[in-house]
Amino acid sequence: MTPPPPWRRMRHADGPALDPALDDTPLATVRDALARGRWAEVRALLAETGEDWDRRGHRLVVLGEGNASAVWAREWQLAEPDSPDAAALLACATVFQAVRGKETPDTARRHCLTAATLAPADPSPWLGLLILARRTGTDDERARAFDQVRARHREHHHAHHLMAACLAEHHEAHDDPLHEVYDFAAWAAEQAPADSPLAVLPVVAHAERYRVLARAGAAAGDPAASGHWTTRRARQVMKAAFDWWLEWGGEDHHHPRHKVDLNYLAHAKYHAGRLAEAATLITRIGPHVTHAPWSYPDRDPAAEFRAAADAALGPG
Template sequence: MTPPLLGRHRAKDGPAFDPALDDAGLAAARDDLVRGRWSAARRLLARTGEDWDRRGHRVVVLARGTASAAWAREWQLAEPGSADAAVLLACATVFRALRGQDSPGTARALCRAAAAMAPRDPTPWLAVLLLARATGGHDERARAFDQVRARHRAHHHAHHLMAACLAEHQEGDHDDPLHEVYDFAAWAAEQAPPGSPLALLPVVAHAERYRVLARAGLTDPDPARSGHWATPRARQVLRAAFDWWLEWDTGTPGATGTHPRRLVDLNHLAHAKHHEGRHAEAAALLTRIGPHATRAPWSYPDRDPAAAFRAARRAALGVA
């Protein structure tokens, strides 16, 4: 899935959303980096250590800024041996390439250089996967994903990206229940360690397929009318995911905040539960997500997202 646009902002009468989610240290470092001060990013990444999921999330958010590559380059000039500076520069250059401001070849070379400086770190390969989704073929994406997984088998963002890549492979004019994205998500969920948020990946796969079908005009752009969430397969996936969330959320104090990107999973599940018609369960999830709740990225692709979110939240909370 593609992360939302950079920056903390509030659409008029709409939900606030910050891609840093509940990572206050990341938000502060990102804001400093926008102003050309990279020392906070340096300290943040040093503290992150080998928490690979958190590191990937932090590097991606820091790298999305339009000036991030310039400031990362300045940091690298000051500390040429810094693997953190190298990976931030590589990821920022990937985003420049995705915006058409740099070449994919330059971005790939910087990613490989960053990977050579920190062989255990999956983050440079996550950046390669981000680039390959837009500019590479299936084999390149698969190789990048394999490199990430070789370093961290349950890498959250990489699995989301592969689900999005596979979902975008479209043959025919309908949703195939045997589509490869569903097999991939089921396999990843089965392979995930106990307590891993990858248990929710089948929901993400179902959501990504809806996004692709809706954008292609192959299903109703209103998720509630599309019937995509009412099939037996979808209901089974949602039931299993909600049961996992109940066990995980009640059994792990402060669990949602453990890794900010888990809020992305819960947001997917909340909207899917709403469109399935299970408003009480959706309300429980929206309440747990709190101020970070926003529209799911696949919801209502042809309608105003703020209005769609408000309608979904009112229905889920039983407010007229």
């Protein structure tokens, strides 16, 4: 579910990899500083982030994914044992260690609960628990973590995307138009304010369900050939989401969450044959078109998207 980020070269990689920092340049800079043990720069970044819970969650997740992040978070916590930010970073870092099998889920869970105690209004420790539960927990644990996130920030972008992905993985055998992931996405979109990016969540649900079906062999690996994007439900959710985008008055184009949603919508429009609308979204996203949420072993979606944009809107 990664939106279109800058490319960065990863050590020991065969080619460019998508940067989880997306277009958050301060985050990318601080992440590199943390890898060298400079946790004071993390402290300044999180203090500047304040109560922008979506951005805070995104930044903590990216910072916590580093291989050495838990080490430096512990050092920070030793220096400032009452810091909620240090506790939150340690919680996220330990979650990713547990996901990799390098720490126990119980230890990660304990750190998340400690961070939640130090900052009761912050949904980020519960987001960590949701990430952990998705990989190591039960449906009930995922639902509880999601409810705790939503109790603190009803529109939490990452949490809703994670729940859509989790629910989409239920019952892989066939494409049920009444599948629970569709109901969840429709409910969340209806509950959100009219100007919320969660209006695009039904498209995310449709994409996540396609991912699961394709992986299980129940849908064609090529979305354009699968028929998944030309059903009545697909047309309805894409029309509603695109209408929302046309009417949306927000101007926070620098927030990563908006590129997440526009990326899903652009892919959906493209594979439904709506090239002009897809190209419009692509130009809004910027020059980097991610391969996610779909990957093709023998195709370059970015090149295809740019070709579609040139054909529909003209070069440049």
